[in-house]
Amino acid sequence: MTESTTGAIRLVAEREIRTFLRAKGFWIGLGVIIVGLFAISVLPSLFGGEATKVAVVGVAAQAVPDTMDAVEAGSVEAAEELVRSEEVEAAVVPDGGGLRVIALTNPPTDVLGALTTAPPVDLLEPAEIGSGQRQLVVTVFGVVFLMFGMGGMAIAQSTVTEKQTRVVEILVSAVPVRALLAGKVVGHTLLTLGQVVVLAVLTPVALKIGGQDELLTLIAPALGWYVPFLVLGFLLLSSLWAVAGSLVSRQEDLGSTTGAIVTLVMVPYFLVTFFNENPAVMTLLSFVPFSAGVAMPVRMFTGEAAVWEAVLSLGVVAVTAVACLALANRLYAGALLQTGGKMGLKAAWSNPD
Template identity: 60%
Template sequence: MSVTTEERQNRTEGEGGGTGGAASFAAATRLVAEREIMSFVRTKGFWVGLGLIVVGLFAASILPKVFSGGSTDVAVVGAQSSAVLEQFDAELVPAEDTAAATELVRSEQVDAAVVPDTTGESATGVRVVALTEPPAELVAALGTVPPVDILQTSDVGQGQRALVVMVFALLFVMFGMGGVAIAQSTVTEKQTRIVEILVATVPVRALLAGKIVGHALLTLGQVLVVAIAAPIALQLGDHGDLLSVVAPALGWFVPFMCLGFLLLASLWAVAGSLVSRQEDLSASMSVVMLVIMAPYFLVLTQSDNAAMMTVLSYVPFSAAVAMPVRMFTGDAQVWEGLASLGVLAAAVVVMVLLASRLYAGALLLTGGRVALRKAWARGD
């Protein structure tokens, strides 16, 4: 007598949910997590990926010009200011007077300004105006160091800010995309029908929990490696003065990244449970890809927009990047970081509960793509 998929699911869920013949939920979760961890640490792709992340981190710190690019724009006032920059490779932007040149710097239309010195302090007869930090190359090109006026005193320069924003956003994407392994393993188990054996031994929700815990531990290990490598990379890249500022941000980034991964991992698991073939996985992954890439582009493009960054700091899918960046730049207080972390933790709990119902309802359904409504109805 044949057994339908629904009967098989009801039978396995009943067996898996008991405490007699089947493993307990905690023990089953641990076994599945160990299985996921061991299966991935034995692959070359895992170590190659981690190695590329570390190498990229060192490259971003040691070779900042690769990411900055472009010529230096310098506002100049008068012939004397232009003359002292003849040997400096820069795009000169004429300004009517010192006030106009200063406004160009303040509005970030130019990187710096060279204006006449009316105080008699400069041996070269000019002084430099910069926004947040002295322009090292420009000052060195002038030979005798001139007076430098800083318009906005800050512990973090524009270049340093851009570097950290880019690294945090990129790490979020790379670790978030690492969760695709959960979806792929789920589809593989469905396609090979191994999942029917697994759920006969462990509860369906324990299978989901084990996958999330296992991959979360793998991600935590990778984040800790990055957190250890980052200060070393900054030191080698002559950014030692940045260490004292970036260290607290790394302390925030680790818990935010781990919670952010749990949020995304539950979505990856659902995406995998809704299809039965690897060929169909790309369609179900599109929404997850969107919630990963959207924070990446928003933070990169809106990092100078204080209002937008504040909003992004409390949106669960972008908080993992936006709030650590704001803590790094000093735009957020400690209580704001804790509040954002609480919002993210609450979102993780809600999302995991929703995902567990959808996962349980769709896991044993084979054939075409499973509709969310059907998965939800069967996940009781």
């Protein structure tokens, strides 16, 4: 890369950064992310579901409040089987003159809090990390990645605006098309890094206010992996957003080219959210470039993945990002100066830049 090209990339990147730092939408978006971070940390109860199902044996049923879904079991052994099969969250069984609670991996705080007395708890498969902590980390990692991934839409909108106002013709007369693409990607990646730094500073504050101080110690190693995954994931998606913007000439047509990218952002997020307790699915998602940014850091947090797996996964995302940038470079150059409607990928690929 020549010095002039490097300088052109820097100029475009600086222009993108200045433009978005002056935009109200950028600060509103960052504010929403920060508010969401504090809300997730402080209000974990918002993620609660339906009534807790509890297995009961004999007279233990009298101690379970009506707000819980009590499932009758014929014996303590039968109640344990219901817990092991995860048909119920816990079992409340007689224990001499009192009660005993049986759970699978973690003490069921909601069950214990609902009982009039605090009985001893037997854990069948004790876990180092509580299910509540796991869900909190999955939610935070997933939501942040989703918001940054969708934030790449700004690159597509910026590209379309430049085409629609014919500003792009002035820009390409001053800098090469490839430098224009690279500058946009670099500029928005730096903006993303800046927002990550802000979140890194505020996260301990949010966890402390939410009474999750100990979680920070547990999550710190996973954060070390999450940041590079987040940046590389954004780099991967940003090139695709830029191509989506270059294929159309009006903002109204942008939805026709961004649908596939929105799917690539949304589907992995929902898969990780719904299957985060399924080791086989999470292992698979850890090596799919578009979902690895959330799945692998979560597995590192829970101790389910080795360091070599994280390195390999990061390499897969990096290689995919480079390949997408190379592909985007050709498509972007072929479509940027074309006006008059939506341009197909085949036409953009074949069009000489």
